[in-house]
Amino acid sequence: MTDTPARLLNLLSLLQTPREWPGSELAERLSVSARTIRRDIDRLRDLGYPVEASKGAVGGYRLVAGAAMPPLLLDDEEAVAIAVGLRAGAGHAIEGVDEASVRALAKLEQVLPARLRHRVSTLQHATLPLTRGDGASVDPRTLTVMAGAVTGRERLRFAYRAGDGTPSKRQVEPYRLVSTGYRWYLVAYDLDRADWRTFRVDRVSEPFATGARFAPRELPTQDAAQLLGASLARSGRPEHEVDVVFDAPAEFVAARLPGTLGVPEALESGGCRLRATSSDSVEWLAVRLALVDCEFTVRGPAELREYVRGLSGRLARAAAK
Template structure:
């Protein structure tokens, strides 16, 4: 007979299969008596696992949804599938895949056996993601290393490449990871500069957990991490009064543009107009509009119209210099 802890784990693994298990079958599987199975079921319930039982000749046991999330047991294939999925989402800052997902990935990879970690890496390297092209990819190992120090309140050392290409070494007290939908950012207290900073994670290299613990500080102005990132991103960006009309329905345009630009107002069944304020660069706004699969007219700002004119002329010259294909 196996020891009680090992037997409980085996029993839990069986119960996590979505079916009802007769007590006699569980006893046969684990090579114990039905009485032992009943005691083990009570132990699992004491640990917070919601095991439901039904009486009668056809009765048995099954694991149901409870009020809290108990620990789960995963077999090799399940662990690999979850890790690959979390890596794929985390590596491209997909909107909705936030810090909680990265923390889950960090916990999972921490306990993955080396053979499974190799399988995850092999599958990840074989995958070619189709992205929207306006966000930077991030090494999942970098994200999980940072997430572990955030959870453990452990100082983090890493290399950082600034926008102008300058390379520096940083020692920080990591606070939160934030996904904006296009990129991942780390909010942290920089001990060398004695101030709060926002770091683009795709520019972070060689993250190293120092093992030194710290007491979390209060973010300036009482902001949460997302507000701090938004303030850091936009404080040096001029605000543009964006006014654009589209030859497409408001529903179609809203689905193609980021939520923070607001909701276009319908001006007809297949037309709408977007009036909003945006703190993005003219280059990014122009590229987002150029990617729209519909006709549009820029009413403002004038600087955006001018940038689109220059961009259009440059693209036209590039097309004229290249081989001419069939006209659409």
């Protein structure tokens, strides 16, 4: 194999198999000399791939964990498996991996060959996930189109269905995708209405990145999550003044709560306190607080306190059966 770039790619593909490769076996696989393998290993190291060599009569090479994540080479089956998994994580707003899934999926689908995109879509359509909450799942392709438009600062067009079913066509400057843990929202500047708007992604269809670039406008709030929270508070849903004390550091709690609930403040005791206005139901709030996985005390509102008390009793009785 005389084509150096192609040989390096084949060598890297072999090294990404979790095993140690003797230099002689690599040379035989690639039809080159052991000296060429040593030079190619040095080239990979120069490119940032941490290749470790073992000493001995035979000697061997293996790819080890490094300080940075180097590019990966995937075969067809591996690429399809990862894409399907990312779609599941992105399409149903799985807490903790949802936004990362969208970013990774957008990058992967950008380079997937057409034949593999077809296989991914076929698998996706042939499976039925068990959703939670109100079952408001979204098409991962919608998310990836939106994520690409946000990253590329491209104007976005789409069809939108309001809560009462009224259809409309929108042209926006997308700012951020925000996950609340069970729903996706797009925060964007609506060009036709000359104002900031939030859109439930499960109500969006036919998204299209126009290619027209824009300079990001200044948000009227501190960040996109705060703007979404204010928008939900104006939606007419009942608001709750949430006041909860956690027996855990603020950083621990903040990492396990949706950004729309705000940031907890640290207490001298080592715990933290969350005070926020939320339009989520008390049932959902109770579940989200419990999923933080630490002791907490609900100071308000009274409805949330009563629901948590009743829920804890039901769970205790269920565990005793």
